[in-house]
Amino acid sequence: MIAHRQNVWFAVVTLAVVTCLPSWAQSNQVALRGTLVTPTEVIADGTILISGDRIAAVGKDVAVPAGVKVIETGGFIYPGLIDLHDHLTWNFLPRWKPNREFNNRYEWQAVPEYKIVLTTPEGKVFDAGLACDTEQYAEVKAIVGGATSVVGSLNQWKQPPDKQKCDEGLARNLDFYSGLYPADPAKPGNVEKLRNEVFPLELSETDVTSIKKGLTDGTLTAFIVHLSEGKPTDAAANREFKMFKARGFLRPGISIVHGVALHDLEFKQMKDAQVGLIWSPRSNIALYGDTTDVRAARQNSLTMAIAPDWSPTGSNGMLQELKYAATWNAGQSPPVFTDAELVQMATVNPAQLAHLDSMIGSLAPNHKGDLLIVRSKESDAYRALLHANPADVQLVMVGGMPIYGDPELVERLAPASELESLHVCGVPKVLDFQSEKILQGTNPKPWKQTTEGLNHALNEWGESLAQLTDCPD
Numbered sequence: 338m339i340a341h342r343q344n345v346w347f348a349v350v351t352l353a354v355v356t357c358l359p360s361w362a363q364s365n366q367v368a369l370r371g372t373l374v375t376p377t378e379v380i381a382d383g384t385i386l387i388s389g390d391r392i393a394a395v396g397k398d399v400a401v402p403a404g405v406k407v408i409e410t411g412g413f414i415y416p417g418l419i420d421l422h423d424h425l426t427w428n429f430l431p432r433w434k435p436n437r438e439f440n441n442r443y444e445w446q447a448v449p450e451y452k453i454v455l456t457t458p459e460g461k462v463f464d465a466g467l468a469c470d471t472e473q474y475a476e477v478k479a480i481v482g483g484a485t486s487v488v489g490s491l492n493q494w495k496q497p498p499d500k501q502k503c504d505e506g507l508a509r510n511l512d513f514y515s516g517l518y519p520a521d522p523a524k525p526g527n528v529e530k531l532r533n534e535v536f537p538l539e540l541s542e543t544d545v546t547s548i549k550k551g552l553t554d555g556t557l558t559a560f561i562v563h564l565s566e567g568k569p570t571d572a573a574a575n576r577e578f579k580m581f582k583a584r585g586f587l588r589p590g591i592s593i594v595h596g597v598a599l600h601d602l603e604f605k606q607m608k609d610a611q612v613g614l615i616w617s618p619r620s621n622i623a624l625y626g627d628t629t630d631v632r633a634a635r636q637n638s639l640t641m642a643i644a645p646d647w648s649p650t651g652s653n654g655m656l657q658e659l660k661y662a663a664t665w666n667a668g669q670s671p672p673v674f675t676d677a678e679l680v681q682m683a684t685v686n687p688a689q690l691a692h693l694d695s696m697i698g699s700l701a702p703n704h705k706g707d708l709l710i711v712r713s714k715e716s717d718a719y720r721a722l723l724h725a726n727p728a729d730v731q732l733v734m735v736g737g738m739p740i741y742g743d744p745e746l747v748e749r750l751a752p753a754s755e756l757e758s759l760h761v762c763g764v765p766k767v768l769d770f771q772s773e774k775i776l777q778g779t780n781p782k783p784w785k786q787t788t789e790g791l792n793h794a795l796n797e798w799g800e801s802l803a804q805l806t807d808c809p810d
């Protein structure tokens with residue numbers, strides 16, 4: 338079912354887009370009630386007041402202005418989850434089960450099977466003109482998993498001119514369109530201060546110089562790199578750290594994704610240089626049979642985030658990776674992390690590593706209205722998130738706009754929107770593509786068309802569209 342509703346509100350929104358983007362929502366206020374997880378504090382029976390695209394107030398006794406809609410959610414309200422390690426345009430491809438362990442990432446990238454099941458179908462789907470469709474599918478997948486911000490987006494500047502806005506809307510793409518920095522019409526191009534690099538050791542000297550200059554002068558504030566991905570004993574993966582260090586990259590602003598082959602000695606150096614760590618246990622264990630020594634990293638007081646990696650070998654989203662990590666953690670003796678720490682690794686910690694903690698990652702006044710609301714029978718607010726299933730997500734809001742959630746709740750928040758219906762683990766949910774429509778200035782491709790088009794294109798190459806999420810039986 339797709340609900341079609343047009344009214345004056347929608348006309349106002351459309352008009353506002355042409356002039357100044359966030360103004361559409363400036364008069365839009367709503368108060369959501371529930372258990373607030375800021376995430377450093379838990380506030381039972383709390384209220385969060387959203388005004389326009391921002392959080393106006395958070396607390397137990399928030400004064401809600403007269404006339405503002407108050408919604409009792411009965412749920413746990415968290416900052417939207419922040420995914421700093423993903424490869425979005427691969428997430429429409431089904432899970433890859435290589436049934437063997439590799440020593441490092443260069444090994445699996447060299448086997449014929451990888452080319453047949455992943456790189457060739459991905460390339461063919463791009464050749465068919467569906468690059469933006471892979472991005473839309475992946476952003477919805479991330480949102481269904483509770484994320485509001487993602488990294489590893491489609492490089493929209495490599496797309497044809499009419500598709501150079503296709504990262505915009507839905508999730509915040511921190512590497513290509515976060516909506517957090519004003520665009521400069523005099524300098525069209527990427528205004529983001531976060532750069533993501535999968536192969537940092539392959540950068541040219543010119544690029545290395547420019548990145549280091551950016552980190553020094555503040556035009557770049559976060560540089561996220563894949564490094565030392567392999568078995569903990571793999572010498573080649575360990576050596577990458579020495580090479581990276583020799584290029585002068587152990588410095589504030591850097592975050593290392595994976596670091597499976599790193600140990601106490603390297604973690605100490607990272608801590609001294611204020612370098613962060615982004616942990617993706619599921620993908621590590623699928624490919625290498627083991628994961629990063631996060632106990633040693635924690636003992637060295639590194640700032641750590643958790644992220645799902647791409648879904649072919651990692652998790653389908655942040656909630657799923659959190660549950661994987663919580664299960665891994667429960668099997669350690671003693672457990673490495675507290676439940677609260679794991680939740681912080683998906684919210685405030687990645688915000689710090691992205692150098693965006695004044696804008697996202699916490700429920701705090703003047704932060705962006707990026708929220709995740711989860712229904713749970715758990716009494717503990719941290720446990721409720723770690724053990725949530727995708728069907729338990731009541732609402733995902735980005736910049737004060739409801740993007741996804743339970744039909745009744747989204748309809749109350751966005752009565753003027755045309756909502757797309759879908760089922761997640763057998764439970765009806767709706768998507769609101771209004772942010773794509775506003776930001777991209779065109780009608781977004783309907784969800785059914787995106788999924789059918791991708792599936793059809795994949796069928797030609799012996800594959801089917803990936804599942805949107807995994808569901809408990």
Ligand SMILES: [Zn+2]
Binds near residue numbers: 422423424563594646
């Ligand atoms: Zn990766």
